[in-house]
Amino acid sequence: MAKVNSREELKALREKYRDNVIMRLVSDNAASRVEILCVVGKCGTEAGARDIMKVIFDEVNAARLEKVSVLVADCSYGCDNADAPKIDGNFACGSDKVVDVVFPGEAPVRHMKVDAAKAKEIVRGIAARLEGQHA
């Protein structure tokens, strides 16, 4: 690490290492945080829900959406429950990887059958809406 030789170089360090702390700085303000909840019940996980979550997380990072948190949520259908809804003989969340998007103060918007392409689309949608709020 080279020594800082000017105020501009310090500013560059600040920009670079803001990534270390940004999550802690924005999380305290729940009122402005958008949550993406990836449903990772038993069969969702078996069907790769955590991989989809990874895609979403990478996408959020790439777009530098500081106010967006990627979280997991337990299966809302109850996979271990024999009465849980099934599609083509599989539990619903196993065949449909489920992602909920929650804007502050709003009801969750549920996305079904989320694959990698759809995941990216969801993040792009959030980015566009946040952009609109800033403009």
Place this chain on the structure above:
Amino acid sequence: MHKTRLQILICGGTGCISSGCLEVEDALVAAMEKHGIRNEATILKVGCFGFCEQGPIVKIYPDNTFYVQVQAQDCEELVTEHLLKGKHVDRLLFKSPLTGELCHHHMDMAFYKTQLRIALYHCGVVDPENIEDYFGVGGYEALAICLTEHSPEKIIEIIKESGLRGRGGAGFPTGLKWEFGLKNASDKKYIICNADEGDPGAFMDRSIMEGDPHAVLEAMAIAARAIGADEGVVYIRAEYPLAVNRLNVAINQARKYGMLGENIMGSGFNFDVHVHLGAGAFVCGEETALINSLEGLRGEPRLRPPFPAQKGFWGQPTVNCNVETYACVPLIITKGPDWFKSVGTPKSPGTKVFALAGKINNVGLIEVPMGTTLREVIFEIGGGIPNGKKFKAIQTGGPSGGCISEKDLDVGVDFDTLTAIGSMMGSGGMIVMDEDDCMVNIAKFYLEFTVEESCGKCTPCRIGNTRMYEILERITKGLGKPEDLVELRELGQTIKDASLCGLGNTAPNPVLSTLNNFMHEYEAHVLHGKCPAGACKDLVNFVITEKCIACGLCVKVCPVSCIHPTGTEMPNGKKKFVIDQEECIKCGACIPKCPPKIGAIIKE
């Protein structure tokens, strides 16, 4: 952007380390590896969250969940429930003692709601052992501003304008102190950071150094720039090993990045800091005694004037401020003096950190705006008195502060109001007492501390305090005379007026304030030979009343076997017990053993 989806912050303050946070960290890592999600979270040990009573504390981002009293064996559940399924582990959440509601986030808790952090701004946010975190939150920006935009005079003007006063206790205006340092010309000047923190129970300075050491270093560099110093010393007690270690780590990192050393940020300004370990004498918190100690002399105060700003360390102009004072400086520079003045009271702007201890539910470290009332501190943030006991007094300002009674609880706390009600700010210790505490005994306890810590240089402090202590000892043994109370007052006032330094000037405070606020307790001891709180052993007898059902529980627990059956037959045919007053050592072990619905053992 984010390196990992989650960040898990574990409180790494001394308090949480002693309640087992290091084991929690290991267990958390192990559980995450076991479930194959180690790469989903960054685990960091950060500075004190303040709620030490509930440690170890674990905070999970980005959903900002605040877990309390987490033990190593809880980590498996935290990983399988919270990290894998996103479900909060309810049993590890803080439950409000008043409403019984679970608090998921720290702002849900009464303890945090009215707090405002300035000195502790980044404590619990940044990784104290990683300067990069500090850069990320805008660290060293204030120093850069002072090096590129502001002249020394301008820096001092800003600090004066902010109204910042010394947080070490005396409340001297910091800007004025720096101005004296600038005006006393010399080719060598020093900056000292007083981290001696001698008040028993006070740990705000330690927590700042453990949680945000770079803020202190940055502020010292700003002070150095303001007065034209090139060398700084942090005088810290050796019994703070974690703070010493983190300071040294921070100093080395700051040097590597050129935040300390020569030609800082290409400005031509040179400044470096080293750490000096003190042996922990209370008097070395006094600035001239501290300088003596730094020079290798006995820790005794010097006559002032000359003040340290004129002739301090090695005879050179020296500015010496307390850790918490320094910690406020970078934010005053970046956010401006008006922002700082918008918090607190007109004569004491900003916030103050208090260490809340004693008979209070929420023991911990709090930071509140100046002017917050004692009632808010005790009953809202502090959560009131445990076990349904009645509040009696709060002692502020460390061992030489005064005891404040119920009648002054609505006073807004600042430097001047506390002095006006016979106590002082001191470094911000707050010890709460309940109905079981005897105020004469408490005054004796604090005086014992100052008598022991007196350096002995001046007569009023060395002999006067010892005489006062002897009188108090007589009173608590039931041997006091009415004229003792007059003499205590006279002696106390003389010691306050005639002592050389702050230690002697304030040592009689606990006695004088209890004489003022709790005279009836002194009178009960002296005139009636009674201790109303039942705390003075020589004045109290433990007695078994007629309610005794002769169950024998107290007999089993008595360490000196002084509880015997009497001849008095009870309705159930058993024989009532009696305590032999000659043999009884008044330990009180029998009282909690007597079933509460019986309550046969009382203090008389």
